[in-house]
Amino acid sequence: MGDQQEKDALFDALAEAAKALGNGRRAQLIDILGQGERSVDELAAEIHQSMANTSQHLQRLLRAGLACSRRSGTRIYYSLASPAVERLWRALRETAEAHSGELGDLVRAYVGDRADLSMITRDELLVRLRQGDVVVLDVRPQPEYEAGHIPGALSVPFSDVKSRLREVPQGTEIVAYCRGPYCLYADEAVRLLTDEGRLATRLEEGFPEWKATGLPIEQSATARNSPPRP
Amino acid sequence: MGDQQEKDALFDALAEAAKALGNGRRAQLIDILGQGERSVDELAAEIHQSMANTSQHLQRLLRAGLACSRRSGTRIYYSLASPAVERLWRALRETAEAHSGELGDLVRAYVGDRADLSMITRDELLVRLRQGDVVVLDVRPQPEYEAGHIPGALSVPFSDVKSRLREVPQGTEIVAYCRGPYCLYADEAVRLLTDEGRLATRLEEGFPEWKATGLPIEQSATARNSPPRP
DNA sequence: TTCTTATTTAAGTAGGTACTTGAATAAGAA
DNA sequence: TTCTTATTCAAGTACCTACTTAAATAAGAA
Numbered sequence: 080m081g082d083q084q085e086k087d088a089l090f091d092a093l094a095e096a097a098k099a100l101g102n103g104r105r106a107q108l109i110d111i112l113g114q115g116e117r118s119v120d121e122l123a124a125e126i127h128q129s130m131a132n133t134s135q136h137l138q139r140l141l142r143a144g145l146a147c148s149r150r151s152g153t154r155i156y157y158s159l160a161s162p163a164v165e166r167l168w169r170a171l172r173e174t175a176e177a178h179s180g181e182l183g184d185l186v187r188a189y190v191g192d193r194a195d196l197s198m199i200t201r202d203e204l205l206v207r208l209r210q211g212d213v214v215v216l217d218v219r220p221q222p223e224y225e226a227g228h229i230p231g232a233l234s235v236p237f238s239d240v241k242s243r244l245r246e247v248p249q250g251t252e253i254v255a256y257c258r259g260p261y262c263l264y265a266d267e268a269v270r271l272l273t274d275e276g277r278l279a280t281r282l283e284e285g286f287p288e289w290k291a292t293g294l295p296i297e298q299s300a301t302a303r304n305s306p307p308r309p
Numbered sequence: 310m311g312d313q314q315e316k317d318a319l320f321d322a323l324a325e326a327a328k329a330l331g332n333g334r335r336a337q338l339i340d341i342l343g344q345g346e347r348s349v350d351e352l353a354a355e356i357h358q359s360m361a362n363t364s365q366h367l368q369r370l371l372r373a374g375l376a377c378s379r380r381s382g383t384r385i386y387y388s389l390a391s392p393a394v395e396r397l398w399r400a401l402r403e404t405a406e407a408h409s410g411e412l413g414d415l416v417r418a419y420v421g422d423r424a425d426l427s428m429i430t431r432d433e434l435l436v437r438l439r440q441g442d443v444v445v446l447d448v449r450p451q452p453e454y455e456a457g458h459i460p461g462a463l464s465v466p467f468s469d470v471k472s473r474l475r476e477v478p479q480g481t482e483i484v485a486y487c488r489g490p491y492c493l494y495a496d497e498a499v500r501l502l503t504d505e506g507r508l509a510t511r512l513e514e515g516f517p518e519w520k521a522t523g524l525p526i527e528q529s530a531t532a533r534n535s536p537p538r539p
Numbered sequence: 540t541t542c543t544t545a546t547t548t549a550a551g552t553a554g555g556t557a558c559t560t561g562a563a564t565a566a567g568a569a
Numbered sequence: 570t571t572c573t574t575a576t577t578c579a580a581g582t583a584c585c586t587a588c589t590t591a592a593a594t595a596a597g598a599a
Contacts, residue, residue: 080421081493083357089415089491090340091333096405101328102557103321110320119576127313132558134577144408153566153575163404170400174393175326178374185319191310261319263311332587349546362588364547383545383596 099143100171104128105136109159109168112146113287114219114258115226116158165287186261196269197280201289204254204282214248216255218268219286225299229256229289232297237264240271252278259285329373330401334358335366339389339398342376343517344449344488345456346388395517416491426499427510431519434484434512444478446485448498449516455529459486459519462527467494470501482508489515 100106107126111117117125123133137157140146145167147160159165175182199207207213208231215232217224224234235243237257247253253272257264265281272279290296330336337356341347347355353363367387370376375394378387389395405412429437437443438461445462447454454464465473467487477483483502487494495511502509520526 081419085415085419086337087333089412089419090336092412092415093401093405094331094333094336096408097327097336097401098331101324101331103317103324104557106320106324106327107316120574129559130576131560131578134575135557138577144405144411150566153573155576161404161407163400163407167397167400167404170393170397171323171327174391174397175323175374177391177393178326181374182319182322185315185322189311189315189319334587350544359589360546361548361590364545365587368547380596383543385546 096143096145096167099140099145100167102136104132105140106168106171108133108136108140108157109145109164110258110261112157112159113165113168114223114285116149116156117222118154118156121222122157162291165291169288169291190261190263190266193266196266197273198283199254199280200283201292201294205294207252207254212251214251214253216247216253216268217257217286218255218264219257219262223258223286227290227296227298228286230295230297232256235268237268240268244272244275247272247277249277252280254280254282256282256289257285259287326373326375326397329370329375330397332366334362335370336398336401338363338366338370338387339375339394340488340491342387342389343395343398344453344515346379346386347452348384348386351452352387392521395521399518399521420491420493420496423496426496428513429484429510430513431522431524435524437482437484442481443484444481446477446483446498447487447516448485448494449487449492453488453516457520457526457528458516460525460527462486465498467498470498474502474505477502477507479507482510484510484512486512486519487515489517 100109104126108122111122111125119130119134119137122137123130126133128136137146137148140157141148144160145164146157148155148157150156204213204215208215215229217228217232217234218237218240220236221234224232224236228234233247235247253269255265255268255272257268260283262285265285269279269281330339334356338352341352341355349360349364349367352367353360356363358366367376367378370387371378374390375397376387377390378385380386434443434445438445445459447458447462447464448467448470450466451464454462454466458464463477465476483499485495485498485502487498490513492515495515499509499511
C-alpha cells in the first residue's frame with residue numbers, strides 16, 4: 080500500500096480512459112453516441128470505417144468504461160456508459176478550444192464561414208418557446224431524434240429538408256438544431272430554408288448540451304424499446 | 310469545407326489532447342501541476358523518471374496545449390495552460406471512478422484502508438473556519454504551498470510532521486490537506502498526529518478542488534516571483 | 540574565458556496501435 | 570435444417586510511443 084508501483088498503476092488506469100478518447104475515430108464515436116444509442120453498422124457508416132474496425136474501436140470504449148452495449152435480436156446497440164462521459168467529452172473540447180490557434184483553424188476549415196448564419200442561444204430559444212412563436216426543427220438523422228429530442232421539435236433530417244419543405248409550418252420563425260457546434264446539419268438546413276424565403280436560425284449548440292443542462296427531453300415511442308437509462 | 314477529411318482532422322486534433330493525457334506519467338504530471346508550477350527536475354523526481362524522459366513528456370503536454378512553461382534563470386517552470394485543463398483532469402477522474410470496479414480496486418490498493426481516518430468535507434471545513442476553532446495544515450511539499458494554499462494554513466510538509474510537531478498549535482483540532490483524494494500525505498500526517506495524541510482530521514479533497522470552487526487562496530511572497538496568472 | 544547546472548535534443552529499441560482481410564459466432568428467417 | 574445478416578475474432582503489417590543513453594544547448598557563476 081502506498082508504494083510507487085501502485086501509484087503508477089492507478090495513474091495508468093486513469094490514463095487508460097484518456098487513451099480510449101485519444102483517437103479521432105473513437106472521439107467521433109463518443110460524439111455520435113452523445114446523441115443516443117446506435118448499432119454498430121450505423122456507427123460504422125457514420126465514421127466511414129469498416130465494420131471490423133468500428134467494432135474494435137467500440138470494444139475499446141467498452142473496456143475503458145466509456146461505453147456500454149445491449150443486444151436486441153441480431154443487433155447490438157452501443158451507448159455512453161454514463162453522463163460523466165459526456166462531461167469528459169465536453170471538457171476535452173473546451174480544453175482544446177482554449178488552446179487557441181490549432182483547433183480554431185481546423186474548425187474554420189470544416190465548418191466554413193458562419194457569418195451569414197443567424198444564430199440563437201439556448202436561453203434565447205427558451206424565451207421564444209415560452210412566447211410560442213417559433214417552430215423547432217431537429218435536422219439530425221431519424222434514429223437520433225427517436226432516441227431523444229427537444230420537446231415539440233419536428234424531425235426533418237437535413238437530407239430531407241428540401242423535399243419536405245411543405246411539412247415545415249410557414250409564417251413562423253424556424254430554429255434548427257443538430258448534434259452540436261461542430262455539426263453542419265443545422266447550418267445546411269438554415270441556408271436552404273433561408274434560400275426558400277423562410278426565416279430560419281440555428282441553435283448555437285446541439286441536443287447533448289440541451290440535455291446536459293437538465294432541460295426536459297422527449298423520446299419517440301418507437302425508440303427501439305430501449306428504456307431511458309436512469 | 311465540410312468534407313470528411315476536414316472532419317477527421319478536427320476530431321484527430323481533439324483526440325490529440327486526449328492522447329497527451331493518455332499516459333500514466335503524463336497524467337501524474339498534470340495532477341502535480343494542478344498544485345502549481347514546478348521545474349523539470351522537481352517533476353522528474355516526483356514521478357521517478359529520468360530528466361530526459363520527463364522533459365519529453367512535458368513537451369508533449371506543451372504541444373497539446375495542456376501545459377505552458379516560462380524560463381527563470383537556469384530553470385524552466387511548467388504549469389497548466391488553463392483552468393480548463395484542471396476541469397478536464399477532474400472529468401477524467403470522475404469518469405474513471407464511475408467505471409466501478411477496476412479503478413476502485415487500484416485506489417484501494419494504493420490508499421489502503423481509510424476507515425480509521427477522520428475525514429471532513431470542504432463545506433464542513435468552511436463552517437469550522439468561520440467558528441475559528443481549527444488549525445489548517447498544508448502537508449504538501451513546500452513549493453506547492455508557496456505556489457498557493459488555503460488562507461491561514463501552516464506549511465508542514467508530510468516528511469517533516471514528526472520533527473516539527475512542536476510548531477503545530479496544541480489544544481485545537483487539526484485539519485490536514487494535501488493534493489487531493491488520491492494523495493496520501495494528509496493520511497500519513499493525520500495518523501502520525503493521532504498517534505501523538507492530537508485531534509486530527511483530513512480534508513476529503515485537496516487544494517485544486519478548493520481552488521476550483523473559487524474559494525480564496527493565498528500565495529507566498531517567495532513564490533518564485535511568478536505572478537498568479539489571470 | 541571556463542566550469543557548472545538545468546534542460547533539451549538525437550538516435551536507438553522494445554512494445555503498442557490502427558488499420559486490413561478473411562474466418563468464426565450468434566440470432567433470426569425460411 | 571439451411572440461409573442470411575450483424576457482429577466479433579484472429580492474424581498480419583505499417584506506423585507510433587515510451588523509454589534509454591549520450592551528446593548538445595543555454596544561462597549563470599567563477
